Amino acid sequence: MRFEFTPNAGFNFLNAFAEHIGAVVENDGIVIPDSLGQGIIKRMRLTPDFSLIIHHYILKEALILQRSASEDANEKINALFHIYQAPPDYHEKVAVDKTALADVKTVRITSTNIASEMFFPSEHEIFFINVSTSRTALQKLLNIKSMNAAASQILTDDKGFLFFERMNLNMQNCLKAIISVEFGNEMSGLVVWIRVQELLYLLFDSLLQRDTIKHFPINKVDASRLIAVKDNIVADLGKPPQLTELTKIADMSISKLTDLYRQVFGDSIYNYYQKARMEKAGDLIMRSGYSVSEAGYALGFSNLSHFSRLFSKHYGTTPKKYVNQINNSKFPAQT
Known part of the structure; x- marks a missing residue:
């Protein structure tokens, strides 16, 4: 299953995806139909400057989310935290295969003028959130006084960027804690916002350890080729x-x-x-x-x-x- 979209002004991912899979949006969320798997997608407005989409499901069919590049969107940022976890018997179902999927634990932070494609395999438990914000809001939140090249390119530049980071154990636990929050609780929004800030801190704590000196603007063509x-x-x-x-x-x-x-x-x-x-x-x-x-x-x-x-x-x-x-x-x- 593939879902392609372009997040231009007025686009609503939750409504569009619900229509695509034949689901209904209720209380800013979708329940995955039984015919496709089990799980939920949840939308949250954390602050006027930060929004969140939560994905937690196991699908019967692989899913590809294909986001096209937005035009003139260098100020906007997506931070994509992504784990997919194989069931315990997954590798017993295949031969000893060097190409078989391992568990994936990655973060991708990118300007929205660069396209992205997320692959979610069938039979795996998916933990995925997309934190959307702006360079200005993220810089104000983090308040980093001494930036390296990576942080500077994300927070202060006006060009496109793309960075991948492996998720350490603290990031993995934080992501799963966000997804496990009981959303019926009156203070669930506060709990999630605290955890999201922790996750962003952990991400930039890792990015600030990078020592690459030369940094170059990334265009959408180079980005797609590097991912290939x-x-x-x-x-x-x-x-x-x-x-x-x-x-x-x-x-x-x-x-x-x-x-x-x-x-x-x-x-x-x-x-x-x-x-x-x-x-x-x-x-x-x-x-x-x-x-x-x-x-x-x-x-x-x-x-x-x-x-x-x-x-x-x-x-x-x-x-x-x-x-x-x-x-x-x-x-x-x-x-």
């Missing part, structure tokens, strides 16, 4: 990325691609690939019961000592201890 490069990198985590192949996908020089990729994703292409492999390895061990060696070999590692070193660096514990923590139902924090 990222998708190619994670499509087969047993295959190291090849710069010559990626430059063809991006239609960029090596220097432009590597600079823009680090700017947008906060890491080099190869480091991003390695971290994605570790996340997939943890997912295979935690959810599928793979042994450490099975997970390593499935992801293309021939040297298990090298795999163990990378795993320990990513998770802060050895693979063996990670397995023991899982067996004892004590899950380690993920970076």
